[in-house]
Amino acid sequence: MADSATPTGRPLSRSLEPLPGESLGGYLLRLAHRLHLSPIRLARRIGVVTPATTRLACRLLLDLESDGFARMTRLSNGEALSLALVPWADRYPPIARALRRSVSGSREDWLFNDFPRYCPQCLAGDGSPDQQGYGGPWKKLWHLPIVFACPDHRVFLRHGCPRPHQLRRTITDLISQTADSTLHPAKCRLPAVDRPRSKGRTGPSCGVRLDQLERDGEPRPDLTTLSAQQRILEFLGPGHTAEDAVAYFTDLRVLAAFLCASWPLGHELVPPGSREAVDAHVHTLGAGQRQNLDQPPRDSVATAGILTAATRLREALNLRDLLDQHTQAVRNSRPSRIPWTRVFDRHESTCSALVRQAAAPAVRAYRRTGPRGTRLPDRTGGYRVEHIPAFLEERWYQEHLTPLQFDGAAKSVRRLAAVRLVQQASGRAQGDAADFLGINPAGGQFTATNTLLQWLKNGQDAFTTALHNLAEELDRATDPTNYQRRREVLRDWSLPSETWNEIITRLPPVPGPVRPNLDDRVRQEASAFVWAYVTCGEPLYAPRHIEAAQPPDTRQSWQQRRANTWFQLSRPHALNHYAALRGLLCQHGDALIEKIESGTSMPIR
Known part of the structure; x- marks a missing residue:
């Protein structure tokens, strides 16, 4: 037959049907x-x-x-x-x-x-x-x-x-x-x-028949090993959702690296017939330095031992305690040199919630979360990162954090508390958690204000306890708000001109010859107010699409006046005009919330 660069010729005159599972x-x-x-x-x-x-x-x-x-x-x-x-x-x-x-x-x-x-x-x-x-x-x-x-x-x-x-x-x-x-x-x-x-x-090939070999004394898998293999194969089939399969295989990969990092601790999870092979594999990962943990064994017996142990570890009722125990086995290494944390960071996004929550305290043991090296409180499980607003809900703050008397640092406390709650649920570094919430627009290392940091020097334990109690309350919530969805829906949003005109025409008349300013600058700040109301955020971090479309000198002028408009809209005893405007904006915010929760489309701007 003549060679062909592409399949453009005639089909083969003779062929074969594939065998089941054939490569x-x-x-x-x-x-x-x-x-x-x-x-x-x-x-x-x-x-x-x-x-x-x-x-x-x-x-x-x-x-x-x-x-x-x-x-x-x-x-x-x-x-x-x-x-x-x-x-x-x-x-x-x-x-x-x-x-x-x-x-x-x-x-x-x-x-x-x-x-x-x-x-x-x-x-x-x-x-x-x-x-x-x-x-x-x-x-x-x-x-x-x-x-x-x-x-x-x-x-x-x-x-x-x-x-x-x-x-x-x-x-x-x-x-x-x-x-x-x-x-x-x-x-x-x-x-x-x-x-x-x-x-x-x-040159010539070896030619040994691989299908006719028998070896005396060859190790055979026990029932535990075969059960683990069957369980793994099931996740490649239709019996599990694709999402669950991705999480399962990622969990095994991460836990296999974890077991190698803390070896020989955990050897009791490995079937006896595979322990020697696992020991040899761990030794080859870096002559005992364990710097290449994210590699499968070449030998199938060692693979069986590690993955069987990983499946047993994943199914353990006390997974979190076991991971903490294994972490202690390698804590004598420098935090930045613990390779397992790098493996976890690389694959965390596709791990199951089970492993993410169980591993978070172990990972945090090797992460600095601020310039003073403060540690995160333990994760108690349940709520997810999308349930955390960028500016802690007022009720949460009043019930759990106000008694701590932060001496005028309320804004900073509510931001930091939100960041820490995201860290507890995901294991993210502090800056990454702030990025997720949208309160770290300049990038870099997010940190609290100097005033709050000074307070935390003496009140860290009380702050940690308060967050722990709040986390337990969030775990028990039956219908938590998805604040991340609200932030995503309103990412490119501002009050459309038509909506703004409808709102201001409903305002009561203002006595006297002086009329309040209701131009695009105020529309921008009203948009920021509604965005903060819906997302439970701060106007400071709201999208500013109306302002972005203005010339540079106009943008600078608007920035200098925005704080006064925010104050007028938010102060408890606002002037009648601003009190009425605030009420109408809150009504519009409630309508937006209803549309977001129902999945109804809406105009962007």
Whole structure:
């Protein structure tokens, strides 16, 4: 057959149906063997690679052009797509991240195994006519580092070849020795042990049958390990939502790193048959320095031990206490050098709420949250960050914080309390929590005022206790307000001119010859007032789209006058005109709240 750069020629005259769970690599091996072609020549013929390509990389599992492949191999598009990893992209985060990157993007350690894993009995086939001649499937599951055992045959997956091979690199090819057309799909395609180096990719292959190997004394997974593997595989299927699957796999990754950081503490969670392999893996992560924690083991037995322990840790009723206990095991290291906190920070956004809340105190043990190194109170669970307003609700403040007598620092206290509550729920650093609330517009390190910091020197314990009590109240709330949704909806909002005109026409007449100013400057400050009323924020941080459209000198003039307008609108005993305007603006704010809660669209400005 003539080579073809793209699948524009005629479909193959003979093809094969994919086996259940088969990988693209396994399918190409079986089909090439049937057609008496080398895998690389077949791949060129059907347009999987260009004519100049000599390597079939694992990246093909992400980049397969399924329409053309299906046409050339006489498969349906669904059958072709099932050979790739893309159908799991919404469930397994490393696949989604890899799809967003270019071919030359940074490596994702939890995407592919360094060496191929396999189950010999699966490769031997089930004896059916389809599998007698070409063997059973090389499964696409085996590419993922989270798969370490075969539940059907109750064995650990093997990796590599039983023969020793002198390799300069790990094997990340989908198929090795792509030019060899003589090998059965179940034979080892690594270069022969005695192959001359000058032969390159065209030299002889090892040729050991991987489906006919039996080893005396080989370790076998116990029931706990097999149960953990089955649980992991279930999250790749339709029995769980994609969101839950993403959280589950991220949790395992984070907890695996945590276990390696505190090893050998936690060894009782590892099945006895895997403890030695886990110990060897932890040692290889950095000669005991544990600076490369976010890496899966190469060995399937070690993988089984770590992921089984991670599943047991995740399901523990006292997860928070266990994480605290493990944290103490490594607290003799410098906080900035604890690599597990970096792993958690990198993946926190996709962790489950369970792990985020349990890990927050452990992570905070290594984070400074202010210029004086104050520590955050422990998270008690329940409420979420979107339930926190940027300016603490007046009732919350009065009931929990006013008794502490902050000596005129009320605004600063309400801001800092909101930031700390976000930190408790998410584990964010202080500046990141302030950014989330929108009260750190200049970036940098958010901090309290000097007055409040001075008070906190002596009142930190009382402040921490008050926040703890408030957090417990928020945990018990049955229908909490989603302030983050309100902030997002009103991000680009200001009072439309038509709405503003309707409001001011309802104002009572002002006696005397002097008429109050109701121009666009006041409309801007009225917009800020309504925004603060709806979001429970401060006018200082409201969007200022009307002002932004003005010339520079006008903006400067408006800025100099805004404080007086805010004062007139908010003071308890306002003049009749401002009291009436405030009432109308609050009515409009209540209408906006109702629309936001119901999901009704509304004019922006």
